[in-house]
Amino acid sequence: MSLEALLDRFGQAPLLAAGGLLIGFVFGFFAQRSRFCLRSAVIEFARGMPGGKLTVWLFAFAIALLATQSLIALGAMDVSTARQLAARGSLSGAAIGGALFGIGMILARGCSSRLLVLAAQGNLRSVLSGLVFAVTAQAAWQGALAPWRESISSWWTVEGGAARDLTVLTGLGRGGALLFGAVWLVAAIVWARRQKVAPWGWAGASAVGLAIASAWWFTASVAATSMEAGLAPIQALSFTGPSAEVLSRVLFAPDRPPTFDFGLVPGVFLGAFVAAALFRELKLEGFSGGASMRRYLIGAVLMGFGGMTAGGCAVGAGLSGAAVFTITSWITLSAMWAAAALTDRFIDQRGLEAAQPNLGDQPVPRSRAFT
Structure with a gap:
């Protein structure tokens, strides 16, 4: 059945929600299996500790970029009117918001998407952190924190259109963008072979990129x-x-028409839950103490405010926005990497969490889990 026929039969809103649910399920399932996590990738890179997480992130990044740019080059889609490219953007919001998000994801031991995946496995720390993240994001968008966000975002803005498109600003063009993505994919393949990354790592990460x-x-x-x-x-x-x-x-407007985003979040949760259940990784986990709880909650607040100020999270800017080469997303992504690496260096590496695991995350499943 064609897309036009589906629209005629079900309508725009239900179809968007169904698409968000399905794509979210795929993302959640393969993010859980591959252990896709920007925080762990940053830590591996900053500490020089090869363990496969950086390779996983690079596969997702390169595939998202290559697949998106290929679809644009082939004329299969036009994203020029997307908010990330067409609307006025904030360079100051991207830099400051990205940095705050980077700090927060180190403290909370995972970015917003990783918290959702871990919550689906039974991690109660992530459940509470994810709820605080959502409340803070809502407060930054339309609540008490909105004036701060708007003030930061107004310091340095950029017009929409060509002024936000890095393929235009740098002269890369579509061919250059594809070549750029291909270089990073080759790098990911080389590192995967050197580190002997299991199939669930590179295949799952590739599926994450394709979901974008x-x-x-x-x-x-x-x-x-x-x-x-x-x-x-x-x-x-x-x-x-x-x-x-x-x-x-859930709290105020349950009767509004469904959207793509409304299907996305439960889709990711459901996909991660099914993956964890199939591979027997469902496990209830809580906080180890008051200090640990404070750290997670502070991190969640910083991510909620930072992500809304930057206009994107580790996935929204790190994969989605970067895949269409919007300048604000690349600034956000760079700020996340830098701030996360510095936070790890000056907080975690100074022995404040000597009793905690280094990466605070599960290892990439070995090849036997692929069968």
Whole structure:
């Protein structure tokens, strides 16, 4: 059945929510299996401790970029009207928000998407941190923290269109963008072979990257095909705005029409839960003490405010935004890496958590888990 026929039969809103649910399920399942996590990748890189997490992130990053740019080059989708490219952006918000998010994900032991995946496995620390993250994001968007976010975002802005498109600003063009992604994919393959990364690592991470490109394609196709008033927003995966939206719907507006974001969050949770259940990794885990709880909650607050100020989280900017080469997303991603590495250096590596695991995460499953 064609997309046009599906739109005629079900309508724009239900179809978007169903697409978000399905793509979110795929993302959640393979993020759980591959242990996809920007925080762990940063720590491995900063400490020079090869363990496969950096390779996993690079596979997801390179595949998301290559698949997205290939779809654009082939004329399969047009993302020029997406908010990340077309709307006015904030360079100051990207830098400061990205840095705050980077600090927060070190303290909370995972970015927003990783918290959702871990919560689905039974990690109660992530459940509480994820809830605080969503509340803070909502407060930064429309609540008490909104004036601070708006002030920071107003310091240095950039117009939409070509002024936010790095393929235009740098002269890369579509071919250069594809070559850039190919270089990083080759690097990921080389590192995967050297570190003997198991199939679930590189294959799962590749599926994560394809989920990003699929979200761009799906929402762009719905927007181009739908005849309903008010085009559906062209977007990919992100977890700051969607988490705030789901919280708002549950508490205040359950009767609003469903959206792609409304399907995304439960889809990721369900996908990660199914993966953990199939491979017997469901396990209830709590806080080890008051100091540990304070650390997680502070991290969640910083991620919620930082992600909303930056206009994207580790996935929203790190994969989705970077895949369409918007300058604000690349600034956000760079700030996340730098701030996370410095936070790890001056907090974790100084022995404040000597009793905690170095990465605070599960190892990439070995090859036998692929069968």
